[in-house]
Amino acid sequence: MKGTLKVDAKDPEGTIRGLFARWLKEDRLSAILTPAYSASGTATMALVSNPEKLAAAAPLMPAMGVNSASIVAEIARESSPNAKVGLFLRSCELRAVVELMKLKQVMPDSLVLIGVDCPGTYKAAGFRNVRGKDADFDNKHVREQLGFAGNVDFRMGCQMCEYPKPLVYDLNVGFIGLDPDKELWVEAATDKGKALLEGVEVNESEEPAGRKAALADLSAKRKAGTARRIEELDKAMLGPEKLAQYFSDCLNCHNCMNVCPVCYCRECFFDSDTFQRDISEHVRVSLRKGVTRMPSETLLFHLTRMNHMMTSCVQCGICEDSCPVTIGLATLFKKVSQNAQQAFEYVSGRSLEEPLPLTTFRETEFLKVGEE
């Protein structure tokens, strides 16, 4: 079921809040995870269960502090038939949720995936200043769609995002390519999604050509931008010499790993005792080259993380936002993960059915590997 939804009072965000209220009141959802304003006026997330308390919800807020798939992994680790939580999330967040479901870190049965178009977000830090005192900022942002493709103030991950519309969802709420002061686009892909639209006044129709074109155009412009950025990146990063330099400021804080939505181990073995050395071992290693960098093995950490996570990386770029020494991780991971996923004809978060590349195999593939 798909079609347009009338927007009241030129307030698309208010219309979405109206849907939330309805779903909570009619007990179709027991709670909704949605973007919300923090007390200081920047981006956070809220789990809203009382329809009277929806004022905090800011479903169209163009700012992102965490990839909320991390939150989903925290709340939906076990299946629970009694709860029914709607996840009102952006494309990269839902793609990460899909990866986590396949990694058995998120149990799908109590979740309803409600996607929303996302043309890009600002970093949560500093968003207060971007927004200023404009209470209607979020609606304005979706209204002024022309700037989406070239907004250089967006998070780097967003500037390279080619999936402004979620790939896997039960229900999607869209506004790209429409006049969001008048209407929103809703699309139910599953029975769970259809159940949410029951009784909602939807003008059923095919996806407007203008919307399709706007999405394709945004995606194409982003891809071209990404290609340019990867060219620049290669100049700064390719080869052992430059690569070591690229990561040479790393503090070993592991923020990039901690905020990564798909890096799922409960305890990373880089945080475990596996690689701990005592002082005499450190000296022994140092003697080999005469001098070792401290903190040690930071490049090993990054290279290993790439080998472990690149097939599931959703390229959200939240790692770069969290890096205290501003290492350009978003573009790097975009390149490395794109290539890695292409090798297995896989796209992270594209489908729940596609098996994870490292959990499956075919006998008759990659026949040259191991032979020459």
Place this chain on the structure above:
Amino acid sequence: MADYEPKIVGFLCNWCTYAGADLAGTSRMQYPPNMRPIRVMCSGAVDSVYILRALLEGADGVFMGGCHPGDCHYVSGNYKARRRMVLFNSVMQSLGLESDRVWLRWISAAEGRKFADTITEMTEHLQKKGPSPFKEKWEV
């Protein structure tokens, strides 16, 4: 580096290549002593971190020996190692690092000759290539 001798760290599957190496030894086949063997229970058990650590700390090459496709003692470990190798090569390539310092080869317990030949070939390859760029690099 006139006196350069490549150092190779070898991860040999207990059920095939390790026995193949044993056979090469008991059959008194000659091959260069450049590889340090580490016995593992399956080529599928070798995480990329061990390959990377060896390379970053100055090994000139890493060798992995597993059972021929279809012969894995644990049914599918070598197929998984093969996929992991594809991923490893892709990551190395994306970063502009040489992936031909890491070799994966299928060598059965009966293939002592193949084992000796492969190690000879790899040693010669690395001799021609020269030392690993990470050997003297302290910043990694």
